[in-house]
Amino acid sequence: MQITFLGTSSGVPTRSRNVSSIALQLPQRAETWLFDCGEGTQHQILRSDIRISQISRIFITHMHGDHIYGLMGLLSSIGLAGNPTRIDVYGPPKLDDYLRACGRYSQTHFSYPVKVHTVEPGVVFEDAEYVVSCEALTHRVPAFGYRVSEKDRPGRFNVEQAEALGIPSGPLYGRLKRGEVVTLPDGRQINGADLCGEVQIGRKFVYCTDTIYCDSAVELARDADVLVHEATFAHQDAELAYQRLHSTSTMAAQVALNAGVQQLIMTHFSPRYAPGNAIALEDLLTEARAIFPNTLMAQDFYTHEIPRR
Amino acid sequence: MQITFLGTSSGVPTRSRNVSSIALQLPQRAETWLFDCGEGTQHQILRSDIRISQISRIFITHMHGDHIYGLMGLLSSIGLAGNPTRIDVYGPPKLDDYLRACGRYSQTHFSYPVKVHTVEPGVVFEDAEYVVSCEALTHRVPAFGYRVSEKDRPGRFNVEQAEALGIPSGPLYGRLKRGEVVTLPDGRQINGADLCGEVQIGRKFVYCTDTIYCDSAVELARDADVLVHEATFAHQDAELAYQRLHSTSTMAAQVALNAGVQQLIMTHFSPRYAPGNAIALEDLLTEARAIFPNTLMAQDFYTHEIPRR
Numbered sequence: 297m298q299i300t301f302l303g304t305s306s307g308v309p310t311r312s313r314n315v316s317s318i319a320l321q322l323p324q325r326a327e328t329w330l331f332d333c334g335e336g337t338q339h340q341i342l343r344s345d346i347r348i349s350q351i352s353r354i355f356i357t358h359m360h361g362d363h364i365y366g367l368m369g370l371l372s373s374i375g376l377a378g379n380p381t382r383i384d385v386y387g388p389p390k391l392d393d394y395l396r397a398c399g400r401y402s403q404t405h406f407s408y409p410v411k412v413h414t415v416e417p418g419v420v421f422e423d424a425e426y427v428v429s430c431e432a433l434t435h436r437v438p439a440f441g442y443r444v445s446e447k448d449r450p451g452r453f454n455v456e457q458a459e460a461l462g463i464p465s466g467p468l469y470g471r472l473k474r475g476e477v478v479t480l481p482d483g484r485q486i487n488g489a490d491l492c493g494e495v496q497i498g499r500k501f502v503y504c505t506d507t508i509y510c511d512s513a514v515e516l517a518r519d520a521d522v523l524v525h526e527a528t529f530a531h532q533d534a535e536l537a538y539q540r541l542h543s544t545s546t547m548a549a550q551v552a553l554n555a556g557v558q559q560l561i562m563t564h565f566s567p568r569y570a571p572g573n574a575i576a577l578e579d580l581l582t583e584a585r586a587i588f589p590n591t592l593m594a595q596d597f598y599t600h601e602i603p604r605r
Numbered sequence: 606m607q608i609t610f611l612g613t614s615s616g617v618p619t620r621s622r623n624v625s626s627i628a629l630q631l632p633q634r635a636e637t638w639l640f641d642c643g644e645g646t647q648h649q650i651l652r653s654d655i656r657i658s659q660i661s662r663i664f665i666t667h668m669h670g671d672h673i674y675g676l677m678g679l680l681s682s683i684g685l686a687g688n689p690t691r692i693d694v695y696g697p698p699k700l701d702d703y704l705r706a707c708g709r710y711s712q713t714h715f716s717y718p719v720k721v722h723t724v725e726p727g728v729v730f731e732d733a734e735y736v737v738s739c740e741a742l743t744h745r746v747p748a749f750g751y752r753v754s755e756k757d758r759p760g761r762f763n764v765e766q767a768e769a770l771g772i773p774s775g776p777l778y779g780r781l782k783r784g785e786v787v788t789l790p791d792g793r794q795i796n797g798a799d800l801c802g803e804v805q806i807g808r809k810f811v812y813c814t815d816t817i818y819c820d821s822a823v824e825l826a827r828d829a830d831v832l833v834h835e836a837t838f839a840h841q842d843a844e845l846a847y848q849r850l851h852s853t854s855t856m857a858a859q860v861a862l863n864a865g866v867q868q869l870i871m872t873h874f875s876p877r878y879a880p881g882n883a884i885a886l887e888d889l890l891t892e893a894r895a896i897f898p899n900t901l902m903a904q905d906f907y908t909h910e911i912p913r914r
């Protein structure tokens with residue numbers, strides 16, 4: 297389970313940073329999920345080790361151009377690249393209408409089913425391994441943060457040990473696997489938990505953009521292994537952040553701190569912090585670390601493995 | 606007057622070729638005109654020596670995604686990069702509706718006027734220096750080829766020579782500049798043409814995509830200095846060209862030959878001609894040159910100066 301940043305600039309691309317997109321690679325199921333799809337996301341994928349054919353779900357935070365203008369091109373190219381069974385796209389109201397309008401005007405008809413899901417706060421996807429939920433953030437247009445939670449996995453049941461203890465195979469094994477205490481025909485009491493390895497705690501990835509500091513971001517990010525939070529502006533430019541409902545580096549750090557996450561990665565930086573500006577991008581990192589030391593700053597193609605606890 | 610290819614792939618970008626866009630740089634008026642604007646065009650501009658702030662007109666050939674999906678992002682970035690007085694966009698019916706729909710769904714309001722002109726065959730723009738006209742091509746959707754004609758400039762009037770001949774300055778000079786024969790007060794007859802340098806013949810650039818071979822492309826390209834014509838397929842894949850209403854290399858060359866152009870540059874190549882395919886891109890060039898020797902093959906960032914006669 298690892299994330300790769302495909303774009304880390306806000307609003308417009310620069311020579312070194314594209315607009316927003318993050319790929320979440322799930323190698324055990326040979327799938328990649330995308331979060332946001334700014335213009336040029338498919339070009340960034342071509343330059344990465346992500347296979348376009350593995351993309352199965354795309355989650356969109358909000359309808360601003362720097363988060364969606366790459367979606368039509370990517371969906372078209374996915375169809376031309378292979379034979380996908382289906383793509384699920386999740387996002388705010390109007391995303392479906394937008395894609396339909398683009399498809400109509402450009403006479404683009406996907407060769408495979410594209411299912412668009414309009415999200416509301418709560419669970420937006422769940423299967424045996426993952427739950428994806430979202431919360432409303434605070435931006436100029438409706439924006440949603442996403443949380444991907446891998447489900448906890450029970451520890452491995454030690455069959456060899458059970459056999460060595462002379463426990464008859466059959467329904468008892470099932471009860472022991474679930475951690476129950478069972479009484480054997482010979483009167484011995486066996487605690488199933490003693491025969492099971494440690495529970496594998498599921499990993500949690502949270503993505504909050506675009507937003508000013510808000511409590512729902514804190515709620516969504518609670519206890520996450522990795523929180524990716526936008527940090528468009530430096531603390532000194534907080535006035536701009538309030539005007540445009542974006543976050544400063546210190547707001548991102550405050551969310552991470554209040555949510556008790558393991559790791560904060562900041563992204564979505566204003567292109568203004570280029571050489572020549574009195575404030576440099578490194579200053580945003582210093583500001584954030586003063587509040588939340590375990591902070592990193594994303595750059596395009598940076599890959600971060602989300603570790604198990 | 607020079608053109609720079611910003612994308613030379615058809616349908617989808619590859620690692621080395623983006624989808625369609627060509628920049629026509631007019632240094633004497635510090636303007637750049639774009640032809641088509643596939644996804645990632647603004648990214649290509651960032652990597653070129655073209656200044657986004659000099660873009661004043663954008664001509665769109667047709668509504669397929671690989672020719673328009675970069676337009677909204679580019680127009681947004683133009684607004685954020687500077688303070689343009691206005692951008693004129695020319696294209697097929699529905700282009701205006703498409704841009705309005707995208708603007709509405711993404712809540713993008715340009716900070717400057719964007720005027721969209723729906724083109725029909727004939728003159729689409731004219732000022733003192735240039736005429737741009739278009740013709741309908743033959744594709745699966747309405748598609749237009751464009752011709753940019755620089756107007757002929759009268760040769761420079763040799764004032765020094767006129768003075769040396771003792772011609773009194775005043776209205777006579779105007780008549781001589783226009784090449785008229787005038788009779789001086791002293792009875793001498795002077796032919797204005799003798800006092801004027803050679804007429805500067807205007808340069809002509811023609812862009813035809815997407816289309817199968819058609820007579821209107823030949824008409825549009827008549828006597829052009831540079832014809833850029835699509836050549837999606839190799840001659841051996843003509844069957845595909847007929848199915849999809851694209852051109853083969855040999856069709857592009859036939860247009861160039863029949864129109865009597867000076868130079869053909871082929872572009873819009875199918876990504877299928879990658880290493881591993883039995884047909885290579887070089888084969889398209891060989892096929893075309895057999896018909897029209899003065900043929901080149903575009904690649905991304907290739908710049909071609911359009912020479913004066």
Ligand SMILES: [Zn+2]
Pocket residue numbers: 306307316360362363506564
């Ligand atoms: Zn944004």
Ligand SMILES: [Zn+2]
Pocket residue numbers: 615616625669671672815873
């Ligand atoms: Zn095309």
